[in-house]
Amino acid sequence: MTVPYRRALIAGLSALLLIATAASTSPASAALPASAAGQQDFAWEIGTWRSTVRVLAEPLSDSADTWLQFAGTSTVRPLLDGRANVLEFQVSGPNGRIDALNMRLYEPQAQRWSLTFINIRDGLPTPAVYGGFHNDTGEFYGDDQLGGHPIKVRFLISRPTPDEARFEQAFSADGGTTWETNWLAVDRRIRR
Numbered sequence: 700m701t702v703p704y705r706r707a708l709i710a711g712l713s714a715l716l717l718i719a720t721a722a723s724t725s726p727a728s729a730a731l732p733a734s735a736a737g738q739q740d741f742a743w744e745i746g747t748w749r750s751t752v753r754v755l756a757e758p759l760s761d762s763a764d765t766w767l768q769f770a771g772t773s774t775v776r777p778l779l780d781g782r783a784n785v786l787e788f789q790v791s792g793p794n795g796r797i798d799a800l801n802m803r804l805y806e807p808q809a810q811r812w813s814l815t816f817i818n819i820r821d822g823l824p825t826p827a828v829y830g831g832f833h834n835d836t837g838e839f840y841g842d843d844q845l846g847g848h849p850i851k852v853r854f855l856i857s858r859p860t861p862d863e864a865r866f867e868q869a870f871s872a873d874g875g876t877t878w879e880t881n882w883l884a885v886d887r888r889i890r891r
Contacts, residue, residue: 738782738805740812740832744775744864745784748886752790752797755881759845759872767794773886782807814839814854828854843870851875862888 750773756765771790778784786801798819805812813827830839837856844850851871858864868882 737810737812737831738807740805740837741775741784741803742777742781743858743861744786745777746891747772747774747889748864749889750788750790750884750886752792752882752884754797755879756794758870758881759850759879768792769794769797772889781805812839826852828852830854832856840875845870845872848872853878 750769750771752769752771754767754769756767769790769792771788773789774787776785776787782805784803786803788797788799788801790797800817800819802815802817802824803812804815809829811829811831813829815827816825817823818825826841826843828839828841830837832838835858837854839854839856841852841854842849843852851874853869853871853875855867855869856864864886866882866884866886867880869878869880871878
């Protein structure tokens with residue numbers, strides 16, 4: 700990572716932390732009970748995980764599906780009493796390396812989470828996806844662009860066992876009528 704990217708990333712994360720800290724001391728959030736619905740949804744994920752990842756090389760294209768393979772670790776750290784967390788993601792494979800952050804913030808008024816993925820290669824955040832957990836499955840939706848065209852994004856999280864988690868991202872070019880999965884990750888716990 701070059702110095703300008705590091706400075707931009709540190710400045711951006713510092714700003715997010717300051718905003719979240721200011722929000723956590725506001726009168727509205729002070730009135731919320733500690734057990735506000737959803738704010739501990741990611742408590743199970745705190746710790747370090749072995750990650751295996753498959754990424755579709757050219758999503759939403761007419762080309763034959765080519766999946767890229769990666770393996771490495773992800774580490775999830777809590778922030779602000781569980782109302783936010785950051786996931787550090789480092790995987791590599793024959794086609795390169797992915798170093799990224801996923802910043803997750805809980806919005807108590809909306810009782811939902813926002814998940815923002817930041818690829819360290821360019822230091823730019825993707826548009827957030829929003830949602831929460833229902834019946835032990837996390838569902839998050841958002842809008843983005845691919846090749847200059849608007850798309851919908853769906854991100855699903857499931858936990859087959861307490862020490863295994865599955866993450867699936869899909870894109871839709873038709874407003875959510877059909878979805879194409881382009882990211883599959885399986886995490887297995889290394890340590891809490």
